Amino acid sequence: MKNLRAFVLLAILVSSCDDGDVLVTSFNFEDASLQFCEGASSLVFFKINTESNESLSLQINAEDAVFAETDSLQFALDGTTTFLNYRTYNTAPDAGYFCNSIPPTSPTVLQDYFAPDGTATLLVTAVFNDNDNIEEDIESTLDTDMDGLLDYYDFDDDGDNVPTAQEIGGDPNNPIDTDGDGTPNYLDKDDDGDGVPTRNEATKDDPNPQNNITDPAVGADYLNPEIEVETPIEFYIEHSYDFVSSVVLFVNNAVFSNGEEEITQESLDFGNITNFATGTTLITPAFPTM
Ligand SMILES: [Ca+2]
Ligand SMILES: [Ca+2]
Ligand SMILES: [Ca+2]
Ligand SMILES: [Ca+2]
Known part of the structure; x- marks a missing residue:
């Protein structure tokens, strides 16, 4: 203290x-x-x-x-x-x-x-502050992924096990929207729009979707609409605020x-x-x- x-x-x-x-x-x-x-x-x-x-x-x-x-x-x-x-x-x-x-x-x-x-x-x-670089209203009761942590202190707003800070890109005012569906990646449960939720484009051994890469030329499978391998991952990563x-x-x-x-x-x-x-x-x- x-x-x-x-x-x-x-x-x-x-x-x-x-x-x-x-x-x-x-x-x-x-x-x-x-x-x-x-x-x-x-x-x-x-x-x-x-x-x-x-x-x-x-x-x-x-x-x-x-x-x-x-x-x-x-x-x-x-x-x-x-x-x-x-x-x-x-x-x-x-x-x-x-x-x-x-x-x-x-x-x-x-x-x-x-x-x-x-x-x-x-x-x-x-x-509370989740340090995710998104300007958030601490009065808001919004909990996008319904995990009990309100968005303003939830460092993974959409619960896809990819932290918001790593999903927004370089400009927080113009966050990345890979599939162009109008929902930025940090709020999109299926970032590449291939029908497989981002969280499930991972493996049991390594639940971090960022590490699951079939085609290195494109990137991680959760950002590659051509790869649709689903592994149910039914837990969240540890959060901090x-x-x-x-x-x-x-x-x-x-x-x-x-x-x-x-x-x-x-x-x-x-x-x-x-x-x-x-x-x-x-x-x-x-x-x-x-
Ligand atoms: Ca939440
Ligand atoms: Ca996320
Ligand atoms: Ca999107
Ligand atoms: Ca994919």
Whole structure:
């Protein structure tokens, strides 16, 4: 996880105390950006107010895989693996303070509030890209080959086991249409129009149609209408697509306590981090049974 960029949406400044005392804490993180670091088995989100020397931090346990898809993730605070800390210091901590396996000796913690109860919510938004050089609408629900991967992140749109990037030719705005039927090869299940689907102009030993060449002078059989040898290939090749995920974090019903005083926060808006996680998803779509 990298490419940290953070923005603060808004901050909540409501502090209350059950015995009515006025707290010297400010609980002000309005101008502090959300940051994070990864510990051995946990993820720590934090905000630092460098003016008032205070920090708000949340530790959660989450597998990296959960950030590869758009989802709303809820984490119940339990006081052991998932919890919040609100601290004040003699001087402001830096980002390295929060994921140290050995608690740093400085800065000195003046007040330490711990919240073992509440609910943290992470809204993950993942944007997919199949890198197939076709400009595709990520709002579209079109799934040409009905393999469960929408066209905008399906690197083989027509499911013929020849990736789109290798079917469009040199000009994405004028993609190759071998049989001239008006459907470009990357959307045509039978590229040469010989009646044998491209996927089936391959062999069981090598399901890549590009490698099945009877006449080298013409090229692969799936682009040679004179060759009509059919071998049923009833599976798809492994697909890959990249993702870039951003997160929005908020916490509800947190009750902070330092043993003497309590601070209740019904709603804590931590803000967001764009480009929180990037990666590549590999998936072999199930072959549809018809
Ligand atoms: Ca698809
Ligand atoms: Ca294809
Ligand atoms: Ca065609
Ligand atoms: Ca052929």
